[in-house]
Amino acid sequence: MVSPSPTTHTRTLCADLPAATPGQPVRIQGWVHRRRELAQLTFLVVRDRTGLAQVVVRGEAADQVPPEETPVEVTGTATANEQAPGGVELTEPRITALSDDAETPPVELWRPTLNAGLPTLLxxxxxxxxxxxxxxxxxxxxxxxxxxxxxxxxxxxxxxxxxxxxxxxxxxxxxxxxxxxxxxxxxxxxxxxxxxxxxxxxxxxxxxxxxxxxxxxxxxxxxxxxxxxxxxxxxxxxxxxxxxxxxxxxxxxxxxxxxxxxxxxxxxxxxxxxxxxxxxxxxxxxxxxxxxxxxxxxxxxxxxxxxxxxxxxxxxxxxxxxxxxxxxxxxxxxxxxxxxxxxxxxxxxxxxxxxxxxxxxxxxxxxxxxxxxxxxxxxxxxxxxxxxxxxxxxxxxxxxxxxxxxxxxxxxxxxxxxxxxxxxxxxxxxxxxx
Amino acid sequence: MVSPSPTTHTRTLCADLPAATPGQPVRIQGWVHRRRELAQLTFLVVRDRTGLAQVVVRGEAADQVPPEETPVEVTGTATANEQAPGGVELTEPRITALSDDAETPPVELWRPTLNAGLPTLLxxxxxxxxxxxxxxxxxxxxxxxxxxxxxxxxxxxxxxxxxxxxxxxxxxxxxxxxxxxxxxxxxxxxxxxxxxxxxxxxxxxxxxxxxxxxxxxxxxxxxxxxxxxxxxxxxxxxxxxxxxxxxxxxxxxxxxxxxxxxxxxxxxxxxxxxxxxxxxxxxxxxxxxxxxxxxxxxxxxxxxxxxxxxxxxxxxxxxxxxxxxxxxxxxxxxxxxxxxxxxxxxxxxxxxxxxxxxxxxxxxxxxxxxxxxxxxxxxxxxxxxxxxxxxxxxxxxxxxxxxxxxxxxxxxxxxxxxxxxxxxxxxxxxxxxx
Structure with a gap:
């Protein structure tokens, strides 16, 4: 599913990111699954239908990260990082929101398990x-x-x-x-x-x-x-x-x-x-x-x-x-x-x-x-x-x-x-x- | 789909009959599509989900052929006949009705085209x-x-x-x-x-x-x-x-x-x-x-x-x-x-x-x-x-x-x-x- 020479015009699915060539530009699309702000940088996790991808956001770009569940497109550079899921993350990202900011979901979707009773679920x-x-x-x-x-x-x-x-x-x-x-x-x-x-x-x-x-x-x-x-x-x-x-x-x-x-x-x-x-x-x-x-x-x-x-x-x-x-x-x-x-x-x-x-x-x-x-x-x-x-x-x-x-x-x-x-x-x- | 050595226990589908070995016993199941009585013999055409098969019935067995649309099982001998559909017909048949005699259908289903107006069809x-x-x-x-x-x-x-x-x-x-x-x-x-x-x-x-x-x-x-x-x-x-x-x-x-x-x-x-x-x-x-x-x-x-x-x-x-x-x-x-x-x-x-x-x-x-x-x-x-x-x-x-x-x-x-x-x-x- 990975295009042999990814360009910014081809979408890479999250599950295919580990196979991307380090240093090459990639383009992913999905939802803001998790936004985690640390002192020096912000981790953005993008979720698409195939899985999750980690994006490292530094400096002012961190202000561009929309709220969780907003659909986004991220172009960036595939970068090897043993700590990242699948061993590859996106760095130097350009983040584009694909709709208005999503409202805060009724349950925290980024948690590993869904902590909600049946009525909330339904x-x-x-x-x-x-x-x-x-x-x-x-x-x-x-x-x-x-x-x-x-x-x-x-x-x-x-x-x-x-x-x-x-x-x-x-x-x-x-x-x-x-x-x-x-x-x-x-x-x-x-x-x-x-x-x-x-x-x-x-x-x-x-x-x-x-x-x-x-x-x-x-x-x-x-x-x-x-x-x-x-x-x-x-x-x-x-x-x-x-x-x-x-x-x-x-x-x-x-x-x-x-x-x-x-x-x-x-x-x-x-x-x-x-x-x-x-x-x-x-x-x-x-x-x-x-x-x-x-x-x-x-x-x-x-x-x-x-x-x-x-x-x-x-x-x-x-x-x-x-x-x-x-x-x-x-x-x-x-x-x-x-x-x-x-x-x-x-x-x-x-x-x-x-x-x-x-x-x-x-x-x-x-x-x-x-x-x-x-x-x-x-x-x-x-x-x-x-x-x-x-x-x-x-x-x-x-x-x-x-x-x-x-x-x-x-x-x-x-x-x-x-x-x-x-x-x-x-x-x-x-x-x-x- | 044809069993290599058909026995009376294996069903042969009509579409597979042409591939049956002449002289071997075969067993078909389907509906009486057409019963055509000639002076010397009766032709029985059986219809299953795959097509039609011709059965040649002689003598008293002709009385065993139930009315059209009755489900039947026919065991007989696969016999080459250039005139038969697919070049193989069943001879010396034993015919067993699998339900009661079917009522005469509202339209003649054996005719090549369905001669019925839309209200009848529906x-x-x-x-x-x-x-x-x-x-x-x-x-x-x-x-x-x-x-x-x-x-x-x-x-x-x-x-x-x-x-x-x-x-x-x-x-x-x-x-x-x-x-x-x-x-x-x-x-x-x-x-x-x-x-x-x-x-x-x-x-x-x-x-x-x-x-x-x-x-x-x-x-x-x-x-x-x-x-x-x-x-x-x-x-x-x-x-x-x-x-x-x-x-x-x-x-x-x-x-x-x-x-x-x-x-x-x-x-x-x-x-x-x-x-x-x-x-x-x-x-x-x-x-x-x-x-x-x-x-x-x-x-x-x-x-x-x-x-x-x-x-x-x-x-x-x-x-x-x-x-x-x-x-x-x-x-x-x-x-x-x-x-x-x-x-x-x-x-x-x-x-x-x-x-x-x-x-x-x-x-x-x-x-x-x-x-x-x-x-x-x-x-x-x-x-x-x-x-x-x-x-x-x-x-x-x-x-x-x-x-x-x-x-x-x-x-x-x-x-x-x-x-x-x-x-x-x-x-x-x-x-x-x-």
Whole structure:
């Protein structure tokens, strides 16, 4: 990235400064990260998207250094200095402010760690995300997205985009946001479930990355009203084990991409990335209850159970991931495929990552008659589901899929206490800004 | 993709069938695309995500062929036949239906062209997208998305995800969808404009692919109520020409990706892909009016003007693309940067692709005082814009960006008369389903 003979017209990124030839002129751009005035000189630290650079300012030029967070351009001479970050600093600088003086930030961004409570972090998100430790978290998210797509692109999947404005709720009637759609009611999609299933009929294998909306009336550390869902659906499967195998590859691809594309962020945060085993440990729901010490008639896994199962997987298999399959059919979405050997259990599964549910998935029903019977058995009215269910008269092969919550994935990678810490601009019961 | 010694356990994709060893058993999966009964035998054409395969069915087995669009698995013997597509067909087949018999589709999907009017196409989108000519259009979209991201990933951009639920409208008060947000009003974002500008302060260069929402009260062939916006914003620019250069590279990357990843779709549709010149022809707004034969005091370009300018670019420069810069400041979004040499004109631009506006972009204002003055000059109240404008007190460098409408891009690639033809499940004034 370093130009072979830097001129003042070429920008040098901070990360490339150590490779600059001492004595040559260089030009950097970024924000005033830190201004430190000593008796004889002033140290200016400039931050750009790649890192930090030190500028030594002497004499009157020190008065030209604008306040912290002001965008600046600095031209100067690359000078070797063992004390400087990367061994090269800028001397004899000419400093140009690229905007008006920045207001004092609500938190001191130049400190190595961001010393702010969650409300401050969120109220001033536009500024607090500038902190290198905070920004690193989103760098993990961006790399994860890349790994997700790369894995699926390599195995015949087609990216799709389904509408977020829908006529009726497919997941359940509760927890939907209502929209005034040209004077008639519409809803924000809780998931692309219907569309990805129907599009299996077109492309066989589809994925979508997009926002989903849940009018979650609870204020918890792991729920958001809007989050980024990584949705996958694939056709012509034998059963849900093929879906789990696909999920394993996707998660492995995401972790590998974090390693490859967000290495500096991983290092900055001091993270130990999880290994994704070739075969993720797999438990039946019944075994999971046993391991968690829960009664055999529990209908679902509580957060405490998931933590216990996560600990079991780590102790027994050295795995940060564990899949639980076979949740009771009655407790899963109505489109989940029952286990033909015993329809009390379903061909559904959850992936638990470090003790927290990260992914839900299943083989789905694919026959029209099965949908009609299931709706009847559950006492659901047909009409709101009609357009969804009718699609299965058109020839949809056996299929299944899953959805990964991006923020949950990054939250577990960073072992964050609250999902809001890894969400750029979170939305919840109380928060609609910034 | 062909397994070296295919067994009945390995699936062969239709596109790989020509490479199968004659006499060997193969197993294909897909939909009954066509069932053609002759006196002595029945031809079954199977369609999967990669193409078509011919199966020769003799005797009683012909009764096993389910109706068109039913998903099936066929095992048989790969047999050379010059008459078959790709020179190889399946003989002595065993046919297994993978779901119940499909209902007769609303249009005959096996015909080479899809003989259906737009309402049929849209009402039955879940089925009509299965037609190879229709599906090809979305394959162009998926490849375009890949090209967009690859180009930006290679030049230091970070992918971001901004909230779609917002407290107030940033683009303009009109044409927003209102949402009931836990009992208080919220809106669907018309664009990620605010967030991408603020995130320049964090990552310098950002992009986002996501839905945007416009409560368009007009029913036109080029507007949708929800579409996929490809948003880009970059900081530390000299002026809007750097933004235009970035746009040029992005569009070139999208076209290159269509060529690379969607070659069969391009061929199926018989498209001539546009060349993207190293320098896209650039006109000032005044020149554009002149070329279009419009009065010099026109405030904007009408669709007819854009068509004329598109024709001019093709005739004069052999280019399918032309950029018009310098639109009158008063007629562009308030955050557009005026031309310092003459603030009547702005540092904004549109990219016209084959006579239709595809992209809008600009250098933006980056100083707080400029925002305050502009709002005053336009008579806009400060309060609704406060949180947006206050962000520019925090040190945002000179920046600019643009947004590409995915459906418009594909619409122009395919020269479709109506944008709905290239949208998976369009939303407009009248349409909220499927």
């Amino acid at each position: 109220d001033h998100a536009a500024v607090t995300w500038r902190h290198p430790m905070q920004r690193a978290k989103w760098e993990l998210a961006a790399a994860s997205l890349k790994g997700f797509r790369e894995t699926l692109d390599a195995t015949g999947f087609t990216e799709v985009a389904s509408p977020k404005l829908v006529e009726s709720a497919t997941e359940s009637g509760a927890n939907v946001f209502a929209v005034d759609y040209f004077g008639r009611p519409a809803y924000l999609a809780q998931s692309p479930q219907f569309y990805k299933q129907v599009l299996v009929g077109v492309f066989e294998r589809v994925y979508e990355v997009g926002p989903v909306f849940r009018a979650e009336p609870h204020d918890t550390v792991r729920h958001l009203a809007e989050y980024v869902s990584l949705d996958v659906e694939l056709g012509f499967i034998e059963d849900h084990h093929e879906v789990i195998a696909c999920l394993r590859d996707v998660v492995a691809g995401m972790v590998a991409a974090v390693r490859e594309y967000a290495g500096p962020a991983v290092e900055r945060l001091g993270l130990v990335l999880p290994d994704v085993l070739e075969e993720i440990p797999l438990l039946h729901f019944r075994e999971a209850l046993e391991i968690a010490g829960a009664p055999a008639d529990e209908p679902d896994l509580a957060p405490a159970h998931e933590r216990a199962i996560g600990e079991w997987a780590k102790a027994e298999h050295g795995s940060d991931f564990v899949v639980v399959e076979g949740y009771p059919t009655a407790n899963r979405a109505f489109y989940s495929h029952p286990d033909p050997a015993d329809p009390h259990w379903s061909r559904s599964f959850d992936l638990i990552f470090r003790g927290v549910e990260l992914v839900s998935g299943a083989q789905r029903l694919h026959r029209y008659d099965d949908y009609v019977r299931t709706l009847e058995e559950r006492g659901y009215p047909y009409a709101p589901y009609a357009s969804y269910v009718e699609a299965f008269r058109r020839g949809i092969p056996p299929h299944g899929g899953f959805a990964i919550g991006l923020e949950r994935f990054v939250g577990r990678l960073t072992e964050s206490a609250n999902i809001r810490e890894v969400t750029l601009f979170p939305r919840d019961l109380h928060r609609l800004t910034p | 009402d039955h989108a879940a089925v009509t997208w299965r037609h190879p000519m229709q599906r090809a259009k979305w394959e162009l979209a998926a490849a375009s998305l890949k090209g967009f991201r690859e180009t930006l990933d290679a030049t230091g951009f970070t992918e971001v995800a901004s909230p779609k639920l917002v407290e107030s409208a940033t683009e303009s008060g009109a044409n927003v969808f209102a949402v009931d947000y836990f009992g208080r009003p919220a809106y669907l974002a018309q664009s990620p404009q605010f967030y991408k500008q603020v995130l320049v302060g964090v990552f310098e260069r950002v992009y986002e692919v996501g839905p945007v929402f416009r409560a368009e009260p007009h029913d036109t062939v080029r507007h949708l109520a929800e579409y996929v916006s490809l948003d880009v914003e970059l900081g530390f620019i000299e002026d809007h020409h750097e933004v235009i250069a970035c746009l040029r590279d992005v569009v070139a990357g999208m076209v290159a990706a269509v060529r690379e990843y969607a070659g069969p779709a391009v061929e199926r549709l018989g498209l001539v892909l546009p060349d993207v010149l190293e320098e896209i022809p650039l006109l000032h707004f005044r020149e554009a009016l002149e070329i279009a034969g419009a009065p010099a005091d026109e405030p904007d370009l009408a669709p007819a003007h854009e068509r004329a300018i598109g024709e001019w670019a093709k005739a004069e420069h052999g280019s399918d693309f032309v950029v018009v810069e310098g639109y009158p400041t008063a007629n562009r979004a308030f955050y557009s940067h005026p031309d310092p040499a003459d603030p009547h004109w702005s540092r904004s631009f549109d990219l016209i692709f084959r006579g239709v506006e595809l992209v809008s972009g600009a250098q933006r204002l980056h100083r707080y005082d400029d925002y305050v003055r502009t709002l005053e000059e336009r008579g806009y109240p400060y309060a609704p814009y406060a949180s947006y404008v206050e962000a520019f007190r925090r040190g945002i460098p000179p920046h600019g960006g643009f947004a590409i409408g995915l459906e418009r891009f594909v619409g122009r690639l395919t020269e479709s008369a109506n944008i709905r033809e290239v949208t998976l499940f369009p939303r407009d004034l009248h349409r909220l389903t499927p």
